[in-house]
Amino acid sequence: MKLPPHISLPEKKRVAGPERSPVYAMVGNPNCGKTTLFNALTGLRQKVGNYPGVTIEKKIGEAYSQHGRPMKVIDLPGAYSLAARSPDEAVLRDVLLGRRADTPQPDRIICVVDSSNLERNLYLVHQILDLGRPVIVVLNMMDVATTAGHLIDPKKLEESLGVTVIPCEAVHHKGLVELRLAMSRADLPLARHRWDVPAPIAPAVADLQASLVQYDTRSPLVARAEALLLLTDFDSVRVAGSTPLSSRTIEILASWRKRWEGEGTDWSATLIRSRYEAINRLCADVIRRTREQGPSVSDRIDAVLVHSIFGWLFFGAVMAALFFSIFTLAEYPKNWIDDHMTALGGWVQGSMAVGDLRDLLTHGVIDGVKGIVVFLPQILILFFFVGLLESTGYMARAAFLMDRPMSKVGLHGKSFIPLLGSYACAIPGIMATRTIENAKDRLVTILVAPLMSCSARLPVYLLMIATLLPSTTVATTTKVGLMLLMYAIGTLGAFGFAWLFKRTLFKSAPPLMIMELPPYQRPRLPEITRQMIERAWLFLKNAGTIILGISILLWFFSTYPKHPDPSATPDAQIAYSLAGRAGKILEPVIKPLGFDWRIGVGLVTSFYAREVFVSSMAVIFGVESKDDNTAAIRDALRSAKWPDGAVLFTPLVCFTLMVYYVFAMQCMSTVAVVKRETNSWRWPLFQIAYMTGTAWVVCFVIYQTGRALGF
Amino acid sequence: MSRPPFNARMPLCQLAAGATARICEITGDESFVQRLREMGFGEAALVTKISGSKTSLCHVNGTRLALNHDAAMSVLVELLPLGAR
Numbered sequence: 001m002k003l004p005p006h007i008s009l010p011e012k013k014r015v016a017g018p019e020r021s022p023v024y025a026m027v028g029n030p031n032c033g034k035t036t037l038f039n040a041l042t043g044l045r046q047k048v049g050n051y052p053g054v055t056i057e058k059k060i061g062e063a064y065s066q067h068g069r070p071m072k073v074i075d076l077p078g079a080y081s082l083a084a085r086s087p088d089e090a091v092l093r094d095v096l097l098g099r100r101a102d103t104p105q106p107d108r109i110i111c112v113v114d115s116s117n118l119e120r121n122l123y124l125v126h127q128i129l130d131l132g133r134p135v136i137v138v139l140n141m142m143d144v145a146t147t148a149g150h151l152i153d154p155k156k157l158e159e160s161l162g163v164t165v166i167p168c169e170a171v172h173h174k175g176l177v178e179l180r181l182a183m184s185r186a187d188l189p190l191a192r193h194r195w196d197v198p199a200p201i202a203p204a205v206a207d208l209q210a211s212l213v214q215y216d217t218r219s220p221l222v223a224r225a226e227a228l229l230l231l232t233d234f235d236s237v238r239v240a241g242s243t244p245l246s247s248r249t250i251e252i253l254a255s256w257r258k259r260w261e262g263e264g265t266d267w268s269a270t271l272i273r274s275r276y277e278a279i280n281r282l283c284a285d286v287i288r289r290t291r292e293q294g295p296s297v298s299d300r301i302d303a304v305l306v307h308s309i310f311g312w313l314f315f316g317a318v319m320a321a322l323f324f325s326i327f328t329l330a331e332y333p334k335n336w337i338d339d340h341m342t343a344l345g346g347w348v349q350g351s352m353a354v355g356d357l358r359d360l361l362t363h364g365v366i367d368g369v370k371g372i373v374v375f376l377p378q379i380l381i382l383f384f385f386v387g388l389l390e391s392t393g394y395m396a397r398a399a400f401l402m403d404r405p406m407s408k409v410g411l412h413g414k415s416f417i418p419l420l421g422s423y424a425c426a427i428p429g430i431m432a433t434r435t436i437e438n439a440k441d442r443l444v445t446i447l448v449a450p451l452m453s454c455s456a457r458l459p460v461y462l463l464m465i466a467t468l469l470p471s472t473t474v475a476t477t478t479k480v481g482l483m484l485l486m487y488a489i490g491t492l493g494a495f496g497f498a499w500l501f502k503r504t505l506f507k508s509a510p511p512l513m514i515m516e517l518p519p520y521q522r523p524r525l526p527e528i529t530r531q532m533i534e535r536a537w538l539f540l541k542n543a544g545t546i547i548l549g550i551s552i553l554l555w556f557f558s559t560y561p562k563h564p565d566p567s568a569t570p571d572a573q574i575a576y577s578l579a580g581r582a583g584k585i586l587e588p589v590i591k592p593l594g595f596d597w598r599i600g601v602g603l604v605t606s607f608y609a610r611e612v613f614v615s616s617m618a619v620i621f622g623v624e625s626k627d628d629n630t631a632a633i634r635d636a637l638r639s640a641k642w643p644d645g646a647v648l649f650t651p652l653v654c655f656t657l658m659v660y661y662v663f664a665m666q667c668m669s670t671v672a673v674v675k676r677e678t679n680s681w682r683w684p685l686f687q688i689a690y691m692t693g694t695a696w697v698v699c700f701v702i703y704q705t706g707r708a709l710g711f
Numbered sequence: 712m713s714r715p716p717f718n719a720r721m722p723l724c725q726l727a728a729g730a731t732a733r734i735c736e737i738t739g740d741e742s743f744v745q746r747l748r749e750m751g752f753g754e755a756a757l758v759t760k761i762s763g764s765k766t767s768l769c770h771v772n773g774t775r776l777a778l779n780h781d782a783a784m785s786v787l788v789e790l791l792p793l794g795a796r
């Protein structure tokens with residue numbers, strides 16, 4: 001891009017090496033409006049990736065300067081402090097300190113601040129100013145501050161800190177032009193702010209600083225900030241992918257720590273206090289409070305929603321609404337999709353010559369994909385609900401209410417957020433565990449999260465319920481009741497195993513929790529819609545690629561090799577095929593659960609993802625069925641028999657199979673996420689073993705007891 | 712500021728809803744205590760209890776913070792004499 005000469009020339013002098021636009025990092029406390037500002041600033045020019053080794057979202061966007069030059073903006077995870085207590089915060093710290101090889105160390109930092117809560121937010125700013133980089137402080141949520149009666153003087157703040165301060169309202173796109181202008185400046189001022197490091201700590205800081213410069217190749221300024229940080233953080237949370245400190249620095253740190261422990265002084269408390277004292281002096285200058293703070297709107301809503309009686313009533317109503325919409329509202333779009341896909345299958349059937357290709361298209365492709373796509377509405381509804389709870393701020397209240405029940409199993413309220421999210425899908429659920437500070441509690445939550453019935457189980461449940469109960473004579477309430485029973489079993493299972501794990505493998509002191517309850521917000525429908533579309537797309541892409549592939553493969557394996565006798569029954573053909581032979585090997589293991597080899601094939605293919613079970617059943621029993629129409633899978637299942645003529649899908653077997661899917665770990669993506677999140681194969685393998693093992697044992701007991709009782 | 716001769720100290724979880732108190736001591740797990748302080752929940756801060764007996768909901772420095780029972784046990788507060796605010 002061609003720049004006007006008067007801009008580019010002085011810039012060239014300042015920037016050493018090839019001219020490149022500065023890289024900005026965006027930091028701030030959780031809920032300060034950072035994401036909103038990042039989106040407003042970069043529009044859709046974002047790339048979402050991961051920090052290798054940890055499943056923490058890495059968002060890099062591009063903003064344009066006043067002169068149209070692109071500038072990179074990295075959105076870092078929200079944090080209260082650079083002294084990391086969770087992997088999320090450790091990533092923030094390590095990127096800012098240049099400890100990560102996968103991310104360029106940002107040249108400049110944008111600190112987003114919630115103006116209605118300036119003191120607390122300035123704590124992070126205070127730490128960041130120590131880094132000695134050009135900083136822009138964005139006073140976001142000025143409207144909220146004004147309504148709350150805090151008059152903030154940005155000019156005064158700018159004078160005291162020495163860095164650029166920009167008032168802003170990200171949701172209303174106010175202040176963005178000014179921010180862009182500041183970002184375009186070649187000469188951002190450096191922080192002038194000074195605070196006195198408490199004298200007794202100074203030798204330790206000097207010691208660590210020297211070591212960081214010498215052994216960890218830091219620049220002196222960053223080394224000083226890092227030294228200060230190490231004295232509160234003690235390098236206690238490390239994440240994969242970050243360069244560790246040199247052993248020399250770690251030694252020095254440990255020796256200072258030991259010395260202080262011997263003296264019985266608490267220097268980290270002193271450091272924090274002295275920062276807060278500096279901040280309070282600053283705020284006294286900058287903020288004028290026009291009136292005494294009364295209870296805010298959120299406080300008044302909270303008086304009801306976290307109330308020990310009304311709060312639970314409301315929570316119950318929310319959950320009831322969630323399940324009601326999954327089971328009833330979703331019926332209409334579901335039937336619509338079903339009808340159209342069936343019509344398509346019929347059309348292909350009618351317009352093609354009889355042969356293997358036609359079979360492949362109707363039984364392999366269309367049946368396989370249809371079995372899955374019909375569940376899209378339900379999945380969308382689940383994601384809509386979870387998005388709604390999150391964006392209104394209610395999720396934190398649900399966690400607050402659930403804290404007490406959760407404490408009975410040794411976890412705290414924050415663990416409830418990932419668990420609730422796992423009703424939609426365990427993957428975002430597991431990623432949401434990152435806010436849990438205690439490593440053991442986080443691991444326990446990760447281990448039990450996939451037991452919460454996710455949306456991929458819905459197809460299996462619904463198919464089994466349809467097979468189990470004739471649609472005409474049984475009331476809908478019975479079906480819904482059966483479905484709720486599955487959700488209840490899964491949820492109880494998750495709590496039960498959490499209890500067990502906390503008492504055995506992960507014994508630790510009772511968990512401590514501090515959680516901020518953000519102000520209530522009107523739901524951001526565009527944001528929720530975007531997430532739903534993303535999820536739907538992912539789901540359809542999966543159905544259209546991998547699941548389609550599995551269906552085709554399965555069709556192939558169940559069609560070949562061809563039975564030597566061309567007039568063999570379809571039953572004999574599938575038994576003769578590769579899939580049939582493989583299934584037979586598995587049969588002895590699952591026969592005690594009432595499953596035959598055909599179900600076994602489904603169990604194996606659906607290890608990729610649970611919903612594949614449905615498409616596999618469609619393919620296996622579709623190939624088998626004698627009439628050439630794309631008959632409903634349900635009817636095919638109902639007419640399936642054991643070799644001795646006994647009905648295969650008895651009500652007991654259907655029920656057992658549902659319970660099997662409640663417990664069994666049948667999801668490759670979850671395995672992959674757990675592997676990345678825990679950074680070892682140990683926990684995903686353990687998870688597969690304990691979940692699938694439990695599934696087998698529970699199903700064995702159910703089926704054998706059921707048989708003994710004559711079902 | 713005149714104070715009564717001594718103020719009763721109590722853990723935060725015992726503070727009555729609606730009462731305001733000053734934090735005087737935080738004990739327990741080192742890293743957790745540090746996080747409390749960093750979030751403005753440090754010694755000398757004023758805390759107003761909004762509700763809760765097992766899980767406490769409080770107001771500190773203009774934010775709503777929830778502490779679970781064990782965390783609230785480790786925070787000692789002293790009640791402010793009426794009208795001291």
Ligand SMILES: Nc1nc2c(ncn2[C@@H]2O[C@H](COP(=O)(O)OP(=O)(O)O)[C@@H](O)[C@H]2O)c(=O)[nH]1
Pocket residue numbers: 028029030031032033034035036037078140141142143144168169170171172391521524
């Ligand atoms: N009133 C007001 N709300 C804002 C402003 N900026 C962001 N928000 C809202 O604050 C909430 C939290 O914002 P978000 O960007 O998700 O925060 P993050 O957690 O820091 O990423 C959202 O509901 C936003 O709509 C602002 O300037 N004024």
